[in-house]
Amino acid sequence: MTTQQTDRAQPPLDALARLESEAIHIFREVAGEFDRPVILFSGGKDSTVLLHLAVKAFWPAPVPFPLLHVDTGHNLDEVIDFRDRTVARYGLRLVVASVQDYIDDGRLQERPDGTRNPLQTVPLLDGITANKFDAVFGGGRRDEERARAKERIFSLRNSFGQWEPRRQRPELWNLYNGRHRAGEHVRVFPLSNWTELDVWRYIKREAIELPSIYFAHTRAVFQRDGMWLTAGPWFGPRADEPVEELTVRYRTVGDGSCTGAVRSEAADLDEVIAEVSASRLTERGATRADDRLSEAAMEDRKREGYF
Amino acid sequence: MGHTTQDLLRLATAGSVDDGKSTLVGRLLYDTKSVLADTLDAVHRASVDKGLSTPDLSLLVDGLRSEREQGITIDVAYRYFATPKRSFVLADTPGHVQYTRNTVTGASTAQLAVLLVDARKGVLEQTRRHAAVLALLGVPRLVLAVNKVDLVDYDEATFEVIAKEFTDHAGALGYPIGSVLSIPVSALVGDNVVDRSAHTPWYTGPTLLEHLETVPVEPDPHDAPLRFPVQYVIRTNTAEHTDYRGYAGQVAAGTVRPGDEVVVLPSGLRTTVARVDTADGELAEAEAGRSVTLVLADNIDISRGDLIAAAAAAPVAVEEFEATLAWLSDKPLRAGARVLVKHGARTVQAIVGELNARFDEQKLTSVPDPESLALNEIGRVLVRTAEPLPVDDYAINRRTGAFLVIDAADGSTLAAGLVGAGLPALSGPGTPTTSGDLVSPGP
Numbered sequence: 001m002t003t004q005q006t007d008r009a010q011p012p013l014d015a016l017a018r019l020e021s022e023a024i025h026i027f028r029e030v031a032g033e034f035d036r037p038v039i040l041f042s043g044g045k046d047s048t049v050l051l052h053l054a055v056k057a058f059w060p061a062p063v064p065f066p067l068l069h070v071d072t073g074h075n076l077d078e079v080i081d082f083r084d085r086t087v088a089r090y091g092l093r094l095v096v097a098s099v100q101d102y103i104d105d106g107r108l109q110e111r112p113d114g115t116r117n118p119l120q121t122v123p124l125l126d127g128i129t130a131n132k133f134d135a136v137f138g139g140g141r142r143d144e145e146r147a148r149a150k151e152r153i154f155s156l157r158n159s160f161g162q163w164e165p166r167r168q169r170p171e172l173w174n175l176y177n178g179r180h181r182a183g184e185h186v187r188v189f190p191l192s193n194w195t196e197l198d199v200w201r202y203i204k205r206e207a208i209e210l211p212s213i214y215f216a217h218t219r220a221v222f223q224r225d226g227m228w229l230t231a232g233p234w235f236g237p238r239a240d241e242p243v244e245e246l247t248v249r250y251r252t253v254g255d256g257s258c259t260g261a262v263r264s265e266a267a268d269l270d271e272v273i274a275e276v277s278a279s280r281l282t283e284r285g286a287t288r289a290d291d292r293l294s295e296a297a298m299e300d301r302k303r304e305g306y307f
Numbered sequence: 308m309g310h311t312t313q314d315l316l317r318l319a320t321a322g323s324v325d326d327g328k329s330t331l332v333g334r335l336l337y338d339t340k341s342v343l344a345d346t347l348d349a350v351h352r353a354s355v356d357k358g359l360s361t362p363d364l365s366l367l368v369d370g371l372r373s374e375r376e377q378g379i380t381i382d383v384a385y386r387y388f389a390t391p392k393r394s395f396v397l398a399d400t401p402g403h404v405q406y407t408r409n410t411v412t413g414a415s416t417a418q419l420a421v422l423l424v425d426a427r428k429g430v431l432e433q434t435r436r437h438a439a440v441l442a443l444l445g446v447p448r449l450v451l452a453v454n455k456v457d458l459v460d461y462d463e464a465t466f467e468v469i470a471k472e473f474t475d476h477a478g479a480l481g482y483p484i485g486s487v488l489s490i491p492v493s494a495l496v497g498d499n500v501v502d503r504s505a506h507t508p509w510y511t512g513p514t515l516l517e518h519l520e521t522v523p524v525e526p527d528p529h530d531a532p533l534r535f536p537v538q539y540v541i542r543t544n545t546a547e548h549t550d551y552r553g554y555a556g557q558v559a560a561g562t563v564r565p566g567d568e569v570v571v572l573p574s575g576l577r578t579t580v581a582r583v584d585t586a587d588g589e590l591a592e593a594e595a596g597r598s599v600t601l602v603l604a605d606n607i608d609i610s611r612g613d614l615i616a617a618a619a620a621a622p623v624a625v626e627e628f629e630a631t632l633a634w635l636s637d638k639p640l641r642a643g644a645r646v647l648v649k650h651g652a653r654t655v656q657a658i659v660g661e662l663n664a665r666f667d668e669q670k671l672t673s674v675p676d677p678e679s680l681a682l683n684e685i686g687r688v689l690v691r692t693a694e695p696l697p698v699d700d701y702a703i704n705r706r707t708g709a710f711l712v713i714d715a716a717d718g719s720t721l722a723a724g725l726v727g728a729g730l731p732a733l734s735g736p737g738t739p740t741t742s743g744d745l746v747s748p749g750p
Binding site for chain 2: 012013014015017018019020021022024025028029031032055056057058059060061062142143146149150165166168169170171172173174175177179180181192193195197
């Protein structure tokens with residue numbers, strides 16, 4: 001983010017520049033049409049790219065929205081550390097909706113499998129209602145999953161936060177319709193048209209900092225359901241799950257009890273991009289147990305108000 | 308990597324129910340190796356569960372539970388794939404009549420559309436309707452994929468009859484000869500989708516993917532006069548940026564450079580562009596499609612919804628204009644309806660004053676003075692707005708000639724609006740189109 005004069009002759013917009021321009025356009029539409037937008041921010045790569053685009057959209061003014069983190073309490077220290085540093089660097093306000101608080105006072109109950117991703121929906125919706133947020137930016141991409149592939153960039157949610165796929169508005173040209181009634185809100189996905197590889201290439205082009213867990217490192221892990229999970233206070237292992245020291249990295253950031261690491265030697269961005277290009281598994285399929293539960297897992301959770 | 312500076316082609320697919328659209332898209336993803344192993348495993352498992360002997364590639368794209376249950380596509384699905392030559396954003400749109408509004412959605416941003424027909428059935432009513440919608444929305448290029456050629460024994464004569472009928476129909480809608488290509492394919496088997504088929508030696512044109520990789524991408528209108536809808540006013544006052552005031556937006560047409568003389572609409576005030584700012588530094592110029600922030604030489608009152616335009620070729624802000632509507636709502640449109648119109652970054656109250664004509668997409672004629680416009684119908688209307696709008700004709704600019712019609716009560720999107728008469732057949736009520744008064748779609 002420098003102000004130096006570049007004065008370069010502009011080559012035609014390439015695919016990444018078009019995606020960036022589209023995302024910036026979406027951020028500015030929301031800033032112009034909504035009263036209380038918020039950016040969902042987990043410290044993961046997609047929400048970090050989202051925040052980077054927001055900073056670029058409103059430069060040199062600060063980002064005119066706060067951030068909201070739905071905290072499962074099952075975090076890797078590196079991610080929370082990164083989250084707090086990023087918030088401080090941009091001088092933003094962070095609202096945390098804590099799943100742990102809900103469990104502590106009995107509003108939510110821990111699941112038998114210990115997984116907390118499905119528990120995020122209630123704190124998320126309560127956080128949206130309590131703060132009267134009317135537009136909620138998420139880092140979701142349509143290439144992640146078949147149900148997401150059908151979601152609009154502006155996705156209207158009723159007062160229960162539910163997505164109704166059969167009642168979606170047609171989304172025409174780049175004219176977004178953000179009209180909603182009191183109590184309803186709109187989920188906005190500026191990265192809708194990006195692929196996982198686009199995100200990584202953009203991170204490299206823009207030199208965006210990420211939590212260190214995205215790059216190969218040595219970690220004490222154990223195997224469950226074919227995934228490598230971090231040994232830690234919440235995650236296990238059980239007695240029959242031996243812990244090993246392996247070189248791994250994470251492809252996504254999520255609840256530690258159901259988000260796995262992958263064996264990887266990719267220690268920098270070039271190596272990660274090479275690995276993602278060659279991968280034979282989707283990032284969710286490789287590392288997210290919660291999406292494997294049923295064929296319609298994501299659609300069901302979205303209907304309930306999940307991102 | 309080598310993909311980082313490639314361009315992007317946005318395309319849409321359309322066709323009738325059971326033409327095999329989802330299978331064709333699945334085949335494109337499968338044969339370009341855009342489908343990863345776990346997704347394929349899931350499709351193989353689901354296919355076995357359904358008692359099929361070969362994988363059902365349509366399961367790669369039919370994402371919603373009810374779609375998989377009914378074996379049809381309900382909603383637009385967006386798919387992404389890339390080859391070393393190009394990146395693609397594909398809008399897979401449904402074939403059922405009641406979902407034609409989704410075809411409008413997919414077509415609104417498409418630079419090319421692939422229309423499917425079943426080689427056994429040929430050009431159907433729905434094919435003609437889809438082609439009309441694609442022409443109306445100005446999709447510059449069409450591909451007719453004559454699917455299931457394996458089921459007509461790869462018969463050249465069958466293909467030629469269908470291709471000719473469609474090319475004639477597209478021509479009547481304004482598509483010049485070189486903008487339409489017909490390809491014999493079998494999505495199920497893979498003939499001529501990615502790999503050339505040994506069964507169609509009589510076909511010498513490109514495969515579908517070869518065509519998608521090499522077809523010229525219509526450039527954004529760089530040479531057109533500048534159109535810059537102001538989305539947001541960026542203001543800050545820091546040591547580095549004293550009393551900063553910039554106008555954020557995406558260049559909708561033309562190119563903007565420091566020193567350009569501009570006029571702000573609807574106020575009509577004139578000034579000069581001082582700087583073209585981005586977070587990455589100042590630009591010497593910004594062309595259509597780029598999001599930037601303009602700093603102007605004079606401190607004049609500008610807010611969201613205003614249009615910054617080339618002073619030498621500014622549009623006229625009008626309170627009444629002729630438009631073509633593709634009606635997308637279950638509630639029919641009647642004359643006198645009070646609605647909202649969103650054009651650029653401005654939303655204004657409006658009245659649909661008169662319904663002048665309804666388009667008959669089968670006969671390519673227009674029916675004058677219809678009672679109403681129902682779901683999926685296209686008509687020419689007169690729009691009156693509460694405030695003047697600086698509109699361009701849609702045939703000249705897809706970005707500044709487009710608008711949404713919105714229900715003021717519940718906020719739903721009622722129609723896709725296009726400034727101007729739209730299709731040639733709509734330009735004169737009741738007059739059948741002849742080949743003499745055709746215009747080509749797109750800019």
